[in-house]
Amino acid sequence: MLNKPPTIKDIARQLNISVSTVSRAIRNASDVSAETKKTVMALVEELNYQPNQLALNLRSKQTHTIGVIVPNLDYVLSMMVRGIDEVALEAGYTVIICQSNESYGREILNARRLLDRGVDGFIVSVSSETNSFDHFKKIQEKNIPMVVFDRVASQLKAPSVRIDNTGGGFMATEHLIEQGYKRIAVLAGPQNLEISNSRLDGYKNALKKHKIKIDPSLIIHCDFNQDYAFFATEELLSLKKRPDAIFTISDRMALGAMLAIKKKGLQMPNDIGLIGFNDEPVLNLLTPSISSIEQPSFEVGKLAAKLFIETMHNMDNIDLSERIIKTKLIARESSLKINAKKLK
Amino acid sequence: MLNKPPTIKDIARQLNISVSTVSRAIRNASDVSAETKKTVMALVEELNYQPNQLALNLRSKQTHTIGVIVPNLDYVLSMMVRGIDEVALEAGYTVIICQSNESYGREILNARRLLDRGVDGFIVSVSSETNSFDHFKKIQEKNIPMVVFDRVASQLKAPSVRIDNTGGGFMATEHLIEQGYKRIAVLAGPQNLEISNSRLDGYKNALKKHKIKIDPSLIIHCDFNQDYAFFATEELLSLKKRPDAIFTISDRMALGAMLAIKKKGLQMPNDIGLIGFNDEPVLNLLTPSISSIEQPSFEVGKLAAKLFIETMHNMDNIDLSERIIKTKLIARESSLKINAKKLK
DNA sequence: TTGTAGGCGTTATCAT
DNA sequence: ATGATAACGCCTACAA
Numbered sequence: 001m002l003n004k005p006p007t008i009k010d011i012a013r014q015l016n017i018s019v020s021t022v023s024r025a026i027r028n029a030s031d032v033s034a035e036t037k038k039t040v041m042a043l044v045e046e047l048n049y050q051p052n053q054l055a056l057n058l059r060s061k062q063t064h065t066i067g068v069i070v071p072n073l074d075y076v077l078s079m080m081v082r083g084i085d086e087v088a089l090e091a092g093y094t095v096i097i098c099q100s101n102e103s104y105g106r107e108i109l110n111a112r113r114l115l116d117r118g119v120d121g122f123i124v125s126v127s128s129e130t131n132s133f134d135h136f137k138k139i140q141e142k143n144i145p146m147v148v149f150d151r152v153a154s155q156l157k158a159p160s161v162r163i164d165n166t167g168g169g170f171m172a173t174e175h176l177i178e179q180g181y182k183r184i185a186v187l188a189g190p191q192n193l194e195i196s197n198s199r200l201d202g203y204k205n206a207l208k209k210h211k212i213k214i215d216p217s218l219i220i221h222c223d224f225n226q227d228y229a230f231f232a233t234e235e236l237l238s239l240k241k242r243p244d245a246i247f248t249i250s251d252r253m254a255l256g257a258m259l260a261i262k263k264k265g266l267q268m269p270n271d272i273g274l275i276g277f278n279d280e281p282v283l284n285l286l287t288p289s290i291s292s293i294e295q296p297s298f299e300v301g302k303l304a305a306k307l308f309i310e311t312m313h314n315m316d317n318i319d320l321s322e323r324i325i326k327t328k329l330i331a332r333e334s335s336l337k338i339n340a341k342k343l344k
Numbered sequence: 345m346l347n348k349p350p351t352i353k354d355i356a357r358q359l360n361i362s363v364s365t366v367s368r369a370i371r372n373a374s375d376v377s378a379e380t381k382k383t384v385m386a387l388v389e390e391l392n393y394q395p396n397q398l399a400l401n402l403r404s405k406q407t408h409t410i411g412v413i414v415p416n417l418d419y420v421l422s423m424m425v426r427g428i429d430e431v432a433l434e435a436g437y438t439v440i441i442c443q444s445n446e447s448y449g450r451e452i453l454n455a456r457r458l459l460d461r462g463v464d465g466f467i468v469s470v471s472s473e474t475n476s477f478d479h480f481k482k483i484q485e486k487n488i489p490m491v492v493f494d495r496v497a498s499q500l501k502a503p504s505v506r507i508d509n510t511g512g513g514f515m516a517t518e519h520l521i522e523q524g525y526k527r528i529a530v531l532a533g534p535q536n537l538e539i540s541n542s543r544l545d546g547y548k549n550a551l552k553k554h555k556i557k558i559d560p561s562l563i564i565h566c567d568f569n570q571d572y573a574f575f576a577t578e579e580l581l582s583l584k585k586r587p588d589a590i591f592t593i594s595d596r597m598a599l600g601a602m603l604a605i606k607k608k609g610l611q612m613p614n615d616i617g618l619i620g621f622n623d624e625p626v627l628n629l630l631t632p633s634i635s636s637i638e639q640p641s642f643e644v645g646k647l648a649a650k651l652f653i654e655t656m657h658n659m660d661n662i663d664l665s666e667r668i669i670k671t672k673l674i675a676r677e678s679s680l681k682i683n684a685k686k687l688k
Numbered sequence: 689t690t691g692t693a694g695g696c697g698t699t700a701t702c703a704t
Numbered sequence: 705a706t707g708a709t710a711a712c713g714c715c716t717a718c719a720a
Contacts, residue, residue, distance in 0.1 A: 007698085009697075009698095017706075017707085019707090019708095020706075020707060020709095021705080021706055023699060023700095024705090032706085033705060033706090036706085051698075053460050053461055054401045054402045054405065054407070054696085055696070055698045056698065057401065058398045058402045058697085058712050059699060059700095060698090060699085061712075063398070073422050073425075078417050082443070085443065094458075094461055095441075096438060096439075097439075097441055099426070099429065113438060114438075116394065116397050117397055117438055118396075118397055258629070282629075285603070285630060286629060286630060287630070351712095352713075352714070352715095353714095361691085362692075363713090363715090364692080364716080365689085365690055365691075367715060367716090368689095368715095371715090375689060376689070376690085377689060380689085380690085395714075396714070398712085398713080399696090399712070399714045399715090400713080400714065400715090402697070402714080403713080403714055404696090404714095404715090
């Protein structure tokens with residue numbers, strides 16, 4: 001037997017009072033007598049009354065739900081999503097996560113769907129395929145709050161949180177230079193991602209600072225993907241003047257590069273240096289362990305959610321300044337030529 | 345300027361017809377003249393009318409939303425969630441993912457929250473802390489569809505999908521036996537998880553089959569956690585009669601075991617054998633590469649979602665039979681004593 | 689074929 | 705302090 005959940009009507013009927021009084025009592029309004037309040041709450045307790053969210057949603061046009069669109073759920077993004085979730089939950093929001101799978105079309109679909117569901121706003125990280133931002137601009141035009149994180153895009157004007165990609169790229173590259181590497185190659189990601197270009201900029205900045213000529217043949221754009229990185233590295237290693245170090249702008253790519261290096265029979269760090277980006281925990285388990293750039297992903301997520309909530313509460317004065325979080329160099333065996341003690 | 349989205353009322357007013365006619369026309373009902381249908385649809389097009397989901401939700405008491413509760417989003421579960429998402433989206437459902445973080449209290453909270461949100465049903469994998477299932481039973485009593493996947497629990501009667509844990513444990517252990525290992529230890533997970541006990545059963549079955557005595561000192565229960573596994577392995581290796589092989593019921597634990605083995609200065613596979621469970625891609629990158637049991641996580645997720653949809657459409661005749669998916673042995677350097685060619 | 693009216697569960701406005 | 709009523713946007717008997 002399945003009896004429907006009780007409503008304020010039921011309570012009103014049983015108590016012989018009006019629904020409005022019940023409603024007020026439940027919301028603990030000021031203009032209800034303490035006595036009726038008590039009797040109402042007693043019955044609420046007894047019937048285990050729960051306000052119907054769906055009715056509330058319709059009435060308030062709010063769902064207390066945030067739509068999160070991410071290109072995938074790799075290590076970094078799933079940490080960030082956890083951060084978002086943490087803060088959102090705390091603030092009484094539920095998060096709906098949609099993966100675009102790096103597909104522009106899917107991203108549009110996701111946005112559309114979430115809009116239909118009546119999410120109160122969006123927290124977004126753009127797919128690598130996305131070059132046009134009309135689907136997001138449409139959201140903004142509807143005055144729906146939106147925050148961009150991690151994979152930001154300069155064409156998309158919105159409050160944003162990301163790490164210092166240029167700084168990270170710089171740190172990684174300068175580290176290799178300081179270790180004495182001369183011909184440093186870089187595996188950059190897809191060209192249209194700001195995250196790729198910024199890390200690449202960092203690489204270039206470091207070379208410039210140390211007066212090393214930038215050699216275009218050492219800059220390779222390829223997908224964020226272990227296999228692509230493997231093949232790209234194989235090509236790099238078969239160059240007449242092969243690089244003596246590689247900076248990959250993600251750890252996944254570093255893994256592919258490592259496999260190609262091992263296959264070629266080269267030794268890290270002496271024959272060749274390697275450094276990745278993200279500092280996934282696995283790097284420390286490999287032989288040799290692989291250097292990387294650490295980023296506080298969880299914090300980025302938390303900040304994104306906080307920023308979202310701020311934005312939502314202040315829609316007529318949106319703060320477009322970028323929040324940029326610092327990264328940290330984690331030097332390991334794959335790039336540490338000098339004895340660790342000497343470094344101290 | 346922000347003008348509200350159009351409603352059927354607006355359309356009705358502009359066309360000088362009643363809302364019910366508009367409603368019918370939009371839903372392509374049979375009892376509307378082709379002509380009015382056309383004019384309505386034209387205006388729908390022009391105004392870019394979208395039915396208000398929130399109103400629909402209230403009316404139909406459905407949200408086309410599935411609540412997914414998982415203990416975490418590790419490699420296996422995030423693959424499964426992707427599978428769920430895939431099928432659910434296809435079927436017109438949106439998925440809300442909640443992580444219990446292996447916490448019983450959090451799991452209850454998640455269930456409660458999702459219920460409030462008016463999800464149409466649940467797809468659930470239980471936390472390692474969960475021993476009581478009242479929060480789930482309460483859902484079932486409300487006649488809300490629920491499917492359990494991966495981490496099932498025999499006390500929870502519900503349609504379920506999982507892999508053949510016992511079979512996987514058996515394969516892993518028998519493989520070690522066939523490689524000539526004699527004293528095989530097992531790092532099992534938390535005692536109250538069926539997933540732990542089943543894999544452990546597989547281990548015991550294999551020993552029995554090969555007439556090897558079960559030694560309780562070689563069976564260690566510890567959290568699904570690299571650090572715990574590390575310490576547990578250190579203890580195992582300091583036993584007077586130390587094991588010559590270890591089966592860890594997850595890859596995370598295998599990583600911890602590997603570190604302890606390396607720290608002790610032992611070589612795999614000769615000094616000691618090691619095999620994990622899940623076959624995370626990283627295993628193949630390690631030195632030595634680590635054996636494991638492969639499971640089709642994505643498929644498990646897809647099947648769970650399919651099963652959910654079936655269940656939801658057939659609530660008065662719920663199929664409680666278990667769907668069990670086979671696993672596969674992936675033998676690698678950490679446990680392959682015999683030359684690979686000989687194996688052929 | 690079309691229109692009217694009531695209801696889904698709640699809150700807000702206006703009376704009383 | 706309490707009650708009646710309209711409204712949120714949509715659907716569906718029932719009536720015309």
